[in-house]
Amino acid sequence: MTKNTIILTMGDPAGVGPEVLLKSYKKAKETQNLVAISDFSKIQYLAKRHDVPLKKINYVDEASDFKDHLNILHLTYNSDFSPSNYDIKNSDSIIASIQIATELCLNKKVGAMVTGPINKSILRNNKAFKHFTGHTDYIEHLCGCKKGIATMMMSNPYLKIIPLTIHEPLNKVPLKIKKAIIEKKILLIISEVKKYFQNIPKIAVLGLNPHAGEDGQIGYEEKSDILPAILNFRSNEDCVVNGPFPADGFFGSKDYRNYDITLAMYHDQALIPLKLLAFSETINVTLGLPIIRTSPGHGTGINIAKHFQADCNSFYKAILFAGKMMTKIKN
Known part of the structure; x- marks a missing residue:
């Protein structure tokens, strides 16, 4: 058939x-x-x-x-x-x-x-x-x-990760880091993960700037858009959403192991750790x-x-x- x-x-x-x-x-x-x-x-x-x-x-x-x-x-x-x-x-x-x-x-x-x-x-x-x-x-x-x-979800046996922005020049990425866009992406992740994988996904969200902005000292996107988007899901029973995490510490401490899906802010933030973990086993799954x-x-x-x-x-x-x-x- x-x-x-x-x-x-x-x-x-x-x-x-x-x-x-x-x-x-x-x-x-x-x-x-x-x-x-x-x-x-x-x-x-x-x-x-x-x-x-x-x-x-x-x-x-x-x-x-x-x-x-x-x-x-x-x-x-x-x-x-x-x-x-x-x-x-x-x-x-x-x-x-x-x-x-x-x-x-x-x-x-x-x-x-x-x-x-x-x-x-x-x-x-x-x-x-x-x-x-x-x-x-x-x-x-x-x-x-x-x-x-x-939505491009990159996956291997160790990590499932989604870049919020894909083929954007780095100087244009901050313009795409908006609360409404992040919320929309998280809602799609919840829907698609429940459809294909498990009922209540645990989602980690990375920051854009070094040290996740360090409370606004190294960029404002975390305070102005990323954290407010995350907080909107704190009372949502269909998911667990945490962050924003500094990317280096998140991967260095292997904290990604505690989450079903990680939402990164841009292409290389997602794909470098992913391919270092298991290049030949990495695949792309298009959600949405x-x-x-x-x-x-x-x-x-x-x-x-x-x-x-x-x-x-x-x-x-x-x-x-x-x-x-x-x-x-x-x-």
Whole structure:
């Protein structure tokens, strides 16, 4: 049944996406029903290299015998797949693969999607993608969601963390640290965590400034916006929200172990400790969407793609996590 299927996209075929997808299929095929969107003829040489049998399908309903071969939902790409060599001619198909996967999820033809890494700067040269910063806001748009609702949760076995701001220059981050925005994000976290993980989440909120502002001596955002937002949840029985914590002490003392989710203020505050803890096991889960979408926690790996030695663990973990989320929805 295709509704129990996870649809996979390669991302940019010049990167490690096709390789880690094929390797992950071999590891996950016994427990997950997987279909990949790709150009059947162009991915065959990679599939042979990794000893993955393929079956070409034109509609996802044709997928079958998931353990015996990887079903390839055919999508024509303009250029051959050349590892470590970006080709802008493939941008239309890369974008189309995201569109197809999202549509299949929205129409409940499949249960979840796992997306391979893309080169955002190349895709932004395409008129269909020029107004988007990456997968998260593009899929948000495809789902018809309100702008800003899609939330990137980065996860590994040791830490689940959400950056309040994602691809913002550091000099613009303080402008986004507003009480209403923080409250809205915490409400979304409560809703999504209860939906997929546990009933009463314990949430830690980090400060923006060194020493969490030191009572206004090193910045005002903690006093003016972060703490007031946290205090609004003190009487909420659906969650526990504490902070703002100085980031260095929070991670240095391993206090993150006492919380289900950590809300960081900006990209690197979240992702540096996360990837230091377990780089190859880190994945991205997009919360706030009407569909399930996960992805590996790494980029295209363009410099190593030609060596065919990429670690597939993150992509594999993203598949397994999507499968667990599907099970939660069914239950």
